Amino acid sequence: MRHNLAKHIVLALLLISASCLLAESRPSADKVMKDAEARAAAEHKNIFLIFHASWCGWCTQLDRFLESPEIKPVIDKNFVVARLDVEEAKHPEWNNPGGEALMKTLGTTGGMPYLVFLDARGKPIVNSNRPSPGHAGGENIGYPVAPEEIAWFMQMLQKGAPNMTTPERKLIDDSLQLMAQQITSKQGH
Numbered sequence: 001m002r003h004n005l006a007k008h009i010v011l012a013l014l015l016i017s018a019s020c021l022l023a024e025s026r027p028s029a030d031k032v033m034k035d036a037e038a039r040a041a042a043e044h045k046n047i048f049l050i051f052h053a054s055w056c057g058w059c060t061q062l063d064r065f066l067e068s069p070e071i072k073p074v075i076d077k078n079f080v081v082a083r084l085d086v087e088e089a090k091h092p093e094w095n096n097p098g099g100e101a102l103m104k105t106l107g108t109t110g111g112m113p114y115l116v117f118l119d120a121r122g123k124p125i126v127n128s129n130r131p132s133p134g135h136a137g138g139e140n141i142g143y144p145v146a147p148e149e150i151a152w153f154m155q156m157l158q159k160g161a162p163n164m165t166t167p168e169r170k171l172i173d174d175s176l177q178l179m180a181q182q183i184t185s186k187q188g189h
Contacts, residue, residue, distance in 0.1 A: 029084055029098035033122055036082035040120035046160050047122070048079035051103045051114040053087045054094060058143035059113045061179075065143070071175055074168045078161040079117075087112065111140040117160030126159045128152070145180045 027035075036047045052059045066075055075081060084099035107127055108114045115128035129138030130152035141149035154173055157164060 026085070026094065026096050029096050029102045032082050032084055032096060032099075033102070036080050037120055037122050040080040043080060044120075045078060045080050046120065046125060047118040048075065048081045048160070049106075049116045049118060050081065050083045051086050051099065051108070051112065051116075052083050053085060053112050054091070055088075056112040061183075062113050062143045065175070065179060068175070070171060074164070074171060078164050078168075107137060109135065109137045109140050111142050113142055114140055115156070117156060126156045128156065144176055145183055147180075150176045150180065 033049075036049070039045075040047050050059075050062065052063075065071060066081065084096045084102065085094050086096070086099040086103055088094040103114055106114075106116050106124055107129060109129050113128075117125045117127070119125060128141045130141050130149065132139045141152050144150045144153040150173065153176065154169065157169060157172065
């Protein structure tokens with residue numbers, strides 16, 4: 001019995017240590033932003049800031065979209081992508097310290113993912129709060145699926161990536177439209 005108790009204590013200490021190491025390995029929102037700003041200035045790009053959570057299905061969908069072989073080169077050509085993990089209630093150690101405060105500062109109206117395009121100095125250009133009657137501050141589009149959400153994301157790109165070419169914009173728009181059709185058809189079954 002003592003042997004089992006000792007094993008459980010050692011296991012608990014290992015889990016606590018691992019949790020502490022994980023928490024320490026998460027860079028602060030300030031560090032993520034300083035790194036993104038330095039890189040954006042050096043590369044003459046704007047910043048595509050994503051507020052993300054592990055439990056968020058739409059966040060995962062956005063990750064897949066941005067990492068797809070046809071979209072990634074277009075996004076990387078026009079933006080420095082920065083990601084902050086927030087709202088991890090079950091695993092607060094997964095949050096980037098200061099991320100939730102920054103998200104509020106940048107005008108979130110709720111929902112995930114929350115997207116903000118910023119210039120290389122960290123000044124906001126546009127966010128994913130689509131203007132909407134009766135909603136002060138707009139409504140967060142998250143991952144754009146509905147036609148009005150895709151339209152707002154395309155307007156965001158117009159403001160946040162002014163050097164993006166017309167064929168690149170069309171590729172993103174067409175890809176979002178196709179993904180929306182696929183998502184809608186899956187939900188209909």
